[in-house]
Amino acid sequence: MKLTRKKKILLLITTSIVAAIGLDMAIARSVYHPLNYLYSILSWTSCRIFPCYPQDTKAVKGEQGMVVTSHAEASRVGQEILLAGGNAIDAAVAVGYALAVVHPCCGNIGGGGFMVIHRADGEEIFLNFRETAPLAASAGMYLNAKGKVIPNLSTQGYLAVGVPGTVAGLDTALSEYGTMTRQQVMAGAIRLAEEGFRLSAGDIERLHPQTKLFAQQPNVAAIFLQNGKPYQVGERLVQRELGQTLRAIAHSGASAFYQGKIARVIVQASQENGGILAVEDFARYRVSQEKPLQCEYRGYEVVTAPPPGGGVTVCQMLNILEGYPLSEFNWHSTESLHYFLSAALFAYRDRNQVLGDPDFIDNPVERLLSEGYAARIRGQIGEKAIDPRSLNLEEMPQGTHTTHYSIVDRFGNAVAVTYTINSLFGAKVIAKDTGFFLNNEMDDFTAKPGKANQFGLVQGEANQIEPGKQPLSSMSPTIVKQDEEVVLVTGSPGGATIPTTVVQVITNLIDYNLDIEGAVNAPRIHYQGLPNWVLTEPFALEPEVVPRLWERGYRVIPFTTWGAAESIGIEPETRVL
Numbered sequence: 150m151k152l153t154r155k156k157k158i159l160l161l162i163t164t165s166i167v168a169a170i171g172l173d174m175a176i177a178r179s180v181y182h183p184l185n186y187l188y189s190i191l192s193w194t195s196c197r198i199f200p201c202y203p204q205d206t207k208a209v210k211g212e213q214g215m216v217v218t219s220h221a222e223a224s225r226v227g228q229e230i231l232l233a234g235g236n237a238i239d240a241a242v243a244v245g246y247a248l249a250v251v252h253p254c255c256g257n258i259g260g261g262g263f264m265v266i267h268r269a270d271g272e273e274i275f276l277n278f279r280e281t282a283p284l285a286a287s288a289g290m291y292l293n294a295k296g297k298v299i300p301n302l303s304t305q306g307y308l309a310v311g312v313p314g315t316v317a318g319l320d321t322a323l324s325e326y327g328t329m330t331r332q333q334v335m336a337g338a339i340r341l342a343e344e345g346f347r348l349s350a351g352d353i354e355r356l357h358p359q360t361k362l363f364a365q366q367p368n369v370a371a372i373f374l375q376n377g378k379p380y381q382v383g384e385r386l387v388q389r390e391l392g393q394t395l396r397a398i399a400h401s402g403a404s405a406f407y408q409g410k411i412a413r414v415i416v417q418a419s420q421e422n423g424g425i426l427a428v429e430d431f432a433r434y435r436v437s438q439e440k441p442l443q444c445e446y447r448g449y450e451v452v453t454a455p456p457p458g459g460g461v462t463v464c465q466m467l468n469i470l471e472g473y474p475l476s477e478f479n480w481h482s483t484e485s486l487h488y489f490l491s492a493a494l495f496a497y498r499d500r501n502q503v504l505g506d507p508d509f510i511d512n513p514v515e516r517l518l519s520e521g522y523a524a525r526i527r528g529q530i531g532e533k534a535i536d537p538r539s540l541n542l543e544e545m546p547q548g549t550h551t552t553h554y555s556i557v558d559r560f561g562n563a564v565a566v567t568y569t570i571n572s573l574f575g576a577k578v579i580a581k582d583t584g585f586f587l588n589n590e591m592d593d594f595t596a597k598p599g600k601a602n603q604f605g606l607v608q609g610e611a612n613q614i615e616p617g618k619q620p621l622s623s624m625s626p627t628i629v630k631q632d633e634e635v636v637l638v639t640g641s642p643g644g645a646t647i648p649t650t651v652v653q654v655i656t657n658l659i660d661y662n663l664d665i666e667g668a669v670n671a672p673r674i675h676y677q678g679l680p681n682w683v684l685t686e687p688f689a690l691e692p693e694v695v696p697r698l699w700e701r702g703y704r705v706i707p708f709t710t711w712g713a714a715e716s717i718g719i720e721p722e723t724r725v726l
Contacts, residue, residue, distance in 0.1 A: 244566075537678035571589045
């Protein structure tokens with residue numbers, strides 16, 4: 150299969166498909182403004198015929214600013230901030246709060262995440278606001294007397310909840326790198342919560358399957374059901390309690406969440422329902438700031454998330470792939486796929502075995518990303534698939550209902566944000582009148598080495614539960630530069646598939662010379678060794694390639710749940726978005 154690049158694409162922004170029964174296809178749409186700003190609305194169109202595939206998903210162009218999110222209303226909020234003179238960081242904070250309102254399954258103030266910032270002056274920052282384990286957490290907290298994992302204990306209810314970091318992260322970003330006040334950047338989210346917004350088909354597709362569960366909790370039912378019945382497309386969802394919570398944060402900042410009534414209400418609900426959260430957990434929470442992880446790929450600089458984020462996996466795959474002439478192969482040929490799958494196998498092996506929270510373990514990042522190590526791995530790659538069992542590979546826990554967004558402003562700032570509450574609607578609990586879902590991020594830890602979690606994914610002792618520790622994550626918000634200029638802002642939801650998605654966007658652009666529209670829309674594959682299946686999006690492989698991969702030892706199956714890749718590409722010569 151040969152893909153070619155359009156001759157001239159100045160600035161492009163788009164998303165990938167979300168291919169799944171009951172989910173949606175993301176379509177980037179442009180709205181023009183007299184000031185020549187452009188923003189992308191991801192309009193969620195229900196895909197009711199299996200399988201879903203890209204249908205006229207188009208990139209859009211702009212010159213002075215761009216916002217790409219998973220929801221139209223959140224994109225509008227970001228656009229409003231840019232139009233008002235705010236920078237990309239201001240818009241990122243505004244979008245983060247807006248998604249907590251309009252995308253409650255995944256956008257959040259009850260979870261955590263990562264932010265990669267490229268400032269106009271060249272400075273780059275990684276903000277880590279990942280959730281942490283409560284101080285009362287312990288390695289065996291999800292095991293019974295026989296040492297077996299108790300089903301659902303780490304996925305649903307208050308015992309599954311980690312200490313949220315989103316509010317602290319957004320507040321830190323705004324106070325240190327933004328230019329506007331909290332009241333200014335949060336006004337859009339507060340308006341959407343208090344006045345409501347009309348539900349799209351995509352919103353309903355996510356809400357309806359939860360009807361029975363919502364009905365079991367009166368405070369949740371009061372928000373997301375109408376007299377016990379689910380909302381319908383076009384109806385207006387109002388979230389007054391969430392609006393009150395957002396107003397408190399806008400007035401007092403992160404202290405309202407971590408030291409005020411909000412924390413006390415969450416802790417009380419946790420203690421009344423079998424959880425272990427304490428007031429001290431909230432009071433002690435801190436955001437960390439550091440240099441992002443950086444690596445090179447064929448002359449491009451990749452800026453991404455260090456541990457506990459997934460950037461090491463992204464960079465390790467790229468380091469291995471750089472030793473192969475991918476541009477000489479056809480896109481998704483048997484040869485190029487073999488090298489990609491082999492690189493993924495080794496990168497995920499190392500991720501699962503030796504990486505974790507850097508405050509608790511010594512991550513061997515320099516060794517994993519060295520040229521010598523990549524060369525040694527390539528020396529182990531032959532013509533056949535490598536048996537994952539020969540590498541002592543472990544599976545890994547990962548939530549899939551993450552949210553990513555990318556923003557560029559007219560000043561030269563760029564921001565990539567990925568944040569999450571882990572599962573769809575997190576732990577499925579809302580503390581009394583707070584109005585927002587809490588995460589179930591504790592499931593991202595290793596409940597028991599060698600034991601798979603809800604997603605069939607297993608890790609080792611480096612990621613075991615410890616008080617105050619952050620679970621390992623695949624979230625990889627990424628910025629790519631050429632000659633010190635930003636040319637790509639990207640990232641993805643999708644749990645374990647995030648690193649492979651990010652790598653495919655990058656290699657599609659650099660190796661296969663696709664424009665940003667093609668790079669993001671191109672059907673994807675994923676492989677992590679265990680489970681030992683090569684997952685393929687519909688239309689990802691030519692029919693003759695599938696048996697060739699099986700002959701090499703790969704077990705290829707179709708897969709339908711894929712994260713988007715909310716991305717911005719910047720033409721290096723014209724700097725047009």
